[in-house]
Amino acid sequence: MPWSWKVVRIAGIDVYVHATFLMLVAWIGWSHWNESHHLGAVIEGVGFILALFTCVVMHEFGHALTAARYGIRTRDITLLPIGGVARLERMPDVPLQELWVALAGPAVNVVVAAVLAAWLQVSGAWEAVDGIGVATGAFVERVMLANVLLAAFNLLPAFPMDGGRALRAFLATRMEYTRATQRAATVGQGMAILFGLIGLQRMEHAGQPNCFLRQVAPVKLRSEARRVSFVEDQIQNVKYRPKALCPFLSRRKLKGNSRDLDRLFRPADSLSHRRLGYEKSVRDLGRR
Numbered sequence: 388m389p390w391s392w393k394v395v396r397i398a399g400i401d402v403y404v405h406a407t408f409l410m411l412v413a414w415i416g417w418s419h420w421n422e423s424h425h426l427g428a429v430i431e432g433v434g435f436i437l438a439l440f441t442c443v444v445m446h447e448f449g450h451a452l453t454a455a456r457y458g459i460r461t462r463d464i465t466l467l468p469i470g471g472v473a474r475l476e477r478m479p480d481v482p483l484q485e486l487w488v489a490l491a492g493p494a495v496n497v498v499v500a501a502v503l504a505a506w507l508q509v510s511g512a513w514e515a516v517d518g519i520g521v522a523t524g525a526f527v528e529r530v531m532l533a534n535v536l537l538a539a540f541n542l543l544p545a546f547p548m549d550g551g552r553a554l555r556a557f558l559a560t561r562m563e564y565t566r567a568t569q570r571a572a573t574v575g576q577g578m579a580i581l582f583g584l585i586g587l588q589r590m591e592h593a594g595q596p597n598c599f600l601r602q603v604a605p606v607k608l609r610s611e612a613r614r615v616s617f618v619e620d621q622i623q624n625v626k627y628r629p630k631a632l633c634p635f636l637s638r639r640k641l642k643g644n645s646r647d648l649d650r651l652f653r654p655a656d657s658l659s660h661r662r663l664g665y666e667k668s669v670r671d672l673g674r675r
Contacts, residue, residue, distance in 0.1 A: 388465050388472075400451055402444060403465040411468040412436060431526065438530050440466055442499055446537065447473040449495035450549075453488045454479070478552075482559035482567075489552035496538035503531035546575035 391403040412433060419432035444464065450473050451461035462474040479485045507513050507528060514525050519532060542550040551571050558567035 391465055397448070398452065398455075400448070400461050401463040403463055405465055405467050407468050408440070408466045435526065435529060438526075439533050440471070442496060442530070442534055442537065443471045445495050445499065446492040446541070447471040449491040449493075450488055451475070453491035457481075457484045457488070459488075482556040482564075485559070486553055486556035489549045489556060492549050493538040493541045496534040496541075500531050500534035500538065503527055503534070507531065543578060544571070544574050545578040546571040548575070551575050 388403065388405065390406040392406075393401050394404050395402045415436050416429045416433045419428045420426075422428070444466065447464045451464065454461060454475050457479050459479060460476050462476060464471055464473045475488075479488060507525075512525055512527065514528055516532075518524050519529055541548055542553070544550045544554040546552065546555060546568075551574065554574065555567050555571035558570050561567075562570075
């Protein structure tokens, strides 16, 4: 990804930091300094955001290492202000495997939260939840609650988030893969609209109506819905033609091993793998 710098390599996976993430850290530090004019507050604020994103990296490694168990390599992990992105070479072919890969990330956050909660219980360092905020409260308890929120948020059935991918994998055990993707995407669109409306309503009740957001947010939500629908249409219409894509295959003797061809021709996310119908074309080509 452009404007990204490699910071570490763990388990054969490169971890990159995007320039915008560094801007976020700088903004956090400046905000704390502007509010308190105290170096300790700046260090604590920056330390919290770094601890939070360390948990995000662990979340992404949960996906990556689980995918590695199924022979799927992760190209890299990039930290952005909105979270982390693990670029898997492909998604698992088996729905149950995709389910485990999707749930592995939130599971890491649950484990981290449980370990921190146990430490707080043993040390007696619990504080009232009412006093916990982004910049207030005990440091460890804030990190613990942040992991709980990360796990809960990522488990929302809003495709392509972890919960949405888990939903698609579950549906794919009961129906054709493309239909499962469409159902999961539809649920994700519905949740996006729902959260958008809730956010606007809360702004109204808080006495801070924002005319710009009230006008732009519905348009943005509709455009996202159209974009996802367009992607779904493309998934349905794509047809693989190995001979047209790679003419030299007609001169090779194919031994029915369509798995190698699968890596060449299918999309990275394997959304329409089960409906593209290229395997019959491969078999027909092999008979020539």
